[in-house]
Amino acid sequence: MATLFQGVGAVTPFSASSSLDSNKLLLPSRKSLSISDSRGSIFVYRSDALNLKAATRKQDLLIPNAVATKGETSTSAKSGHELLLFEALREGLEEEMERDPRVCVMGEDVGHYGGSYKVTKGLAEKYGDLRVLDTPIAENSFTGMGIGAAMTGLRPIVEGMNMGFLLLAFNQISNNCGMLHYTSGGQFTIPIVIRGPGGVGRQLGAEHSQRLESYFQSIPGIQMVACSTPYNAKGLMKAAIRSENPVILFEHVLLYNLKERIPDEEYVLSLEEAEMVRPGEHITILTYSRMRYHVMQAAKTLVNKGYDPEVIDIRSLKPFDLYTIGCSVKKTHRVLIVEECMRTGGIGASLTAAITENFHDYLDAPIVCLSSQDVPTPYAGTLEEWTVVQPAQIVSAVEQLCQ
């Protein structure tokens, strides 16, 4: 593939399965992006969505093309630098802390320990204990503290040591993060980022293997994004920090050690846009986070069987990028959703509803949604594997849909 960087490889010590096939790790394709031309300057991927000045001008909000399509150019393989996903997150974080002294981090073990997955490693030494604040184990209170700090001028990033722990802060995230801007009549903004490792890991047991997207998605006033590659991890982290809205950034425990070459130049992604992973003609496969790799593994088999699936990493879990999704549906007329989320009230369910509402006439077959099972994530490896969607299921679902 044209968009493949040479030398990209995934190191996956967390993953027992071979689901993270290094050869499947694609760099997100970019439209008319010339790194050599933009060296030394900030560029915003695709749209000027993050340029507030430009956003006030209506014509600039017209988005001619939601995502890059097949056959576009890529950067040369030699440019950029190679790093792991957790390092990309850290790089984004550090750049934003350098850029804006109001950006600060708080959470359990984010400081001296460097974060449970080392996303904040070295930052406390560089920026001091107040900017990288180690908190007591009190999720509800330090999340609320982050919100209070955001209301009064800071731009905090609250790390859930494990995203599941933030269930203890659900009230603060829901009632305060999501609603305060509204209930205050727009007087107070909450520019906060809530992030941390989540998802089904490798036999971490039920409480540490949460699929939280379903819980958070109906909170009004927050945005949710899920990163899946070092490139988008960094770009989304930076975008989330710069957003005036509260943003939940989902990271996946099994993806932290993915390796990729990313540009040396500063870049920021859009929080609202999906990412084309593999353009195709026969079926639209919508996925995000770790399931992207299960899908790409299945795609390999499918291509060998003669199918041409289009794979989209929806990335923005709330709101959905209906343009990218819609364009794909109008092209392929078939939709398969693959997610790790709970089936009941999950992202897939919302996505199904959104596609049905907006693009029903373009569908040639009912939408199929492969979610993980509505069970507490089991400890035993075999049971855990059956809980989440496996590549073989994706292959057979595509075969059925394309009959």
Add this chain to the structure above:
Amino acid sequence: MSLSATKFVHPITTPPSTRSSDKPLFSTFFGSNHTKLRFNKPIVAAQRRSSSAASTSSPVVAVSDVVKEKKLKSTSNLLITKEEGLVLYEDMILGRFFEDMCAQMYYRGKMFGFVHLYNGQEAVSTGFIKFLKKEDYVVSTYRDHVHALSKGVPAREVMSELFGKATGCCRGQGGSMHMFSKQYNLLGGFAFIGEGIPVATGAAFSSKYRREVLKEPGADEVTLAFFGDGTCNNGQFYECLNMAALWKLPIVFVVENNLWAIGMSHLRATSDPQIWKKGPAFGMPGIHVDGMDVLKVREVAKEAIERARRGEGPTLVECETYRFRGHSLADPDELRDPAEKAHYAGRDPITALKKYLFDNKLASEQELKAIDKKIEELLDDAVEFADESPLPPRSQLLENVFADPKGFGIGPDGKYRCEDPKFTQGTAHV
């Protein structure tokens, strides 16, 4: 500081016991307490009276040494000047009359939902908030109208908010329990028990951050977190006492102990009802003050706020107070003992201040009547303003969901959905 504060950690109610294995201490404690509370109310009342009697000799029953020393130094005869006295009186009257007006308007069908009135507790709001600078932060609860008024939010805006009008301080989007004012640094009424305390702690963290990281020398704002006795059994209270003391945040935790969490007596809910004692446990001063006496509250407030502003850390203040009305206007208030209500009615904080002003010839009956009249007119004006104000238009519905409306996402046409006129009209389906 923390050393001196710890002097007050004495096991007062129960002597240290050598635990006998066959009879755990807590069961006897619980049993006797339970019996006492359930069937022997006069004893409880007597206990409370004796504590308030003790507090008449000194404004605070138990304070840190710093506070006590300060007290001894200020040997002036009067606690306040005439001007200060009139400011306090006016603010308390504003709070009292405003709430009475709310009750009227609620029963006339002008305001809706849950409306919690502050009658009886005015000394706390006035005593504390009138000591603040405009830049200082206040975090309140669902009983927040009077905190907003004391902080300076115009009565018109608060009343209009209660009427659900577009001219309200939150454009009619918050309501009785969610009063905010960016202009006056009122960070909100928080309607769930305890959730405001972490937010207040965050505001205090901001002040410290701005001073120490951003090197803004003027960043000396103090945050007041108001909450009730019921909240003091909630984890967020303890978590934030810990963090505030740990990082010496400029915050004062103000407990408005009105003895009742709706229908749950404080004594039935709390193993050790002396809330102020929890301050020293976290390394901060714990102070108990008669919350029905604005002058005593004011003394304590001054000390605690100045301490926070000096960067010496947080203080926990328990104000013993009482609400003269039910929990909310929907509460028939049948549970509380009439004798208890009468007892506290006799300690009305406004009557007490009046008496002080008269006794010390700081104000005449006429002057106070003039203030009453002024406030009555102000409230008539506020009601008229609220009544005549427009209801929020449909176009307001989607305006403040996101600070950056791009949060509504990209539509099927590739444009940001917020660009659709339906979003400005408020008719879009989100």
